[in-house]
Amino acid sequence: MTTHTPDLSCVDLVKDFDSFRAVDHVSFEVPQGSFFSILGPSGCGKTTLLRMIAGFQSPTSGDLRIKGRSMIGVPPNKRPVSMVFQHLALFPTMNIGDNVGFGLRQRGVAKPEITRRVEDILARVGLPGVAQRRVDQLSGGQKQRVAIARCMVLEPDVLLLDEPLGALDLKLREHMKIELKALQAEFNTTFVYITHDQSEALVMSDNIAVMNHGRFEQVGPPQEVYHDPQTAFVAGFVGEANKIAATVAAVNGPNLTLRTEAGTELKATAPASGLQSGQRAQVFLRPEAIGLSMTPGDAGEDNVSQGTVTAVLFNGANSSVTVEDASGHALSVALPQTGGFADLRRGSTVYTRWHPDKARLYAAEG
């Protein structure tokens, strides 16, 4: 059997609030056992989408299927999905064991069976023996795991996660990313995760949907979304990027020549940009795609320019420098920590260069 029914599929889903369209014709499928992230800025409609899947909003039109069964008109307590809420929503009036056992109690599972399954699931998330504790006796990371255990004990078809890492401090967040991914692999359950933090999405997901203004801009694996963004929004939202406004001066097959407003000439390779000569375009360049050297290098190389360092932003492995060229245009350039640039200072003269096929080109908006 190769034709698996996807765990979750949305077909042309629309949600209108009064005069505002929060979700705009969204269709996607999530295969069984995968980690699917919906990434977008706040207000892009991702929360509405998630709440429609959970059953707390009903779609204006379109269909929503879980394991092939339409969920339209099915109340939240009858859906085979569970949700980890943004602030976890652990019941403060119950201890951990009662929290995790809540769903089983609703199903009328026998008491000893509940106790056994609660202990079992708590052990699987790495918290054996906490059943008698109160919610406020746990740390932030432990609460996360309890919230996941509370859902997973019900063996849902799909687990929804509503930015659950948002409230944690940075260190713990980094740790929980890895842990969440490991838990997902361990349970082999379909996770649908929404976040505005691109690094969370990139690290954990099998597939990412980038959402903006109620639409999916791109759906694909993290590498694809990062390296081959389909739209200017994706290029700008996922990862760091230098954004250069330019006008197409010449098109020669896949090779384009562009000119910035300051007159600098840029060369870029973009086989399918569809740009015409004279059209205004946006050029996106990752900081790590730009090379740095103290010498001009070979003549005739493309996209080499001389500039002055205006700021050195040391941040360990993520260090960067800002280089301003003669026309005053600034570029952020990743600073390799492998030596050679250790004595780079503000005011140093450097050369930047980038290969034409590293650039991403999009027609300018408006």
Add this chain to the structure above:
Amino acid sequence: MVSDGSKLGFYLLLAPILLWLAVLIILPHIGLFVVSISERVGPREYEYGIGNYVTFFEEPLYWRTFARTAIMSIAATALTLILGFPIAYYIAKLTRGRTKTTLFLMCMIPFWVSELVRTFGWMILLRETGVISNALQYLGLVDGPVEMLYNDAAIMVGLVYTSILFMVVPLVTTLDSLDDSLIEAGYDLGGTGAAILREIVIPHAMPGIVSGCIVVFMLSLGNYLTPILLGGKDSLWFTGMIYTQFITRFNWELGSALGFLLLLLSSAVVFLGLKLSRQSLAETMGRA
């Protein structure tokens, strides 16, 4: 938190509260107790003894009224909770913004008005020549005027009306602090409405329920106006008996004993309520 330099300031702050509590609360109640165990043996001559309490237990009218007052107050409290909870829930969870403020204010306004005025309103409604009686006659449901005042049901209506705000306000406050996502989580995990009410909403609202019940019980137990005006002369409310002993009979010793018993009853119920719900007085009543 504050340096030693403010020792003087501390004592200046301590003085008013000590004065207030000692002179107006503690000493008067000790005095009340002392008078309640005094027996008059001659003109301006007293002896200590429990005679007044013995009188209370020997005279069926006293202890029956006492029990009746307690039972009716408990009933009024339960009724107020049952009637008030849905309203509080509606205001706290099902309305937002302007509607919420308006409904809340509409609940508050009647209670800024004197209890006397409210009770007067019920008299106009319920009496033989009153509005409801006339309305029933007009509708042809009854033949002649109906007297709805001067019975226990009228007392109940008045007691519930007088105290319902003190149930609704603490309930709205606690229910407001119940995060919607907890209810959603309950549904998400497969709970039905009843299960969520029982396992999530009510446990969360417990402090509000307890403080509301305590206040309502207290107000009913200590009410004088409503039973007298709506229940009539024979309403048999314990506060009425205390008043009679003090003002009409001028038997302060017995009156003090009756007052002290009422105080004991109300303290006992408050204590029991707090113990049963595992709340403390400070956290229950300390929310303004």
Add this chain to the structure above:
Amino acid sequence: MIPTVPQPAFAKWCYRAYVLVFFVYLALPLTVVCVFAFNDSVFPSLPWEGFTWAWFFGTEDPFVGVFHERAILRSIGTSAFIAAWVAGLAVFTGTCNAFLFVRHSFRGKALLYILMLLPLIIPGVILGISILVFSSSIANTLEDATGLWFDGLRPGLILVILGQYSFITTFATLVIAARLQKFDPSLEEAALNLGATRLGAVRQITLPFLMPAIVASAVVAVLMSFENFNTTLMLVGSDSPLTITMFDKLKQGSTPVLNAVSLLLIVASAVLGLLSLMFQKRKD
């Protein structure tokens, strides 16, 4: 249960109907009181005899309006006098208590806090009689010892004021302490850091911050004082405040003049209450 969870329409409508019935129940007594203030009849009951202002402005017997009824006017004055004293004393003590409980930690604080809350759970009648018994026994002792009269300790205005003050202070304390709790002490430290004295910092920074709570508790104190009945009943002397006067009149058989007074009370209470709420909202 909440808007985001779908519910059957029938259940929703039943719920709304109940809420509507409840608010009718709330409004009904006050509405009839107000309406019958304008009935051109000597009884505040049906039948409706036509509209009149007589119960407000009338001068001829039996239609003597509120504004010409000496007993009622005098008792309003008495009530206002009592309310002003009670509010002033209660707010002062309440503010001191708030500072004491929020800013200081000392031995016996928890016990003192419980004692502070006690007036909330003592029935008003008991508060009244205990103060009556206590002050009378002091008066008796003093009079026996000195041969002088101590009328201030006998039922009368002073005892009424003290009796109301004894429990209204608790409310004032709770309201003011709740606001002081929200105050960020670093603001006061900043003022000290900028050269203010400790008292100056409290006066210029903390008290203005507390003002909404102080005003609100004063208004609440006035409202509670005006409408108090149980405690007052036990302590009242020859000058009766409004509620006592109305109660006496009500027992004798009421005329619509009581409706007129009630209408005025309702309007005044509503306006005062709303004003205090608005003041609190605006400052929050």
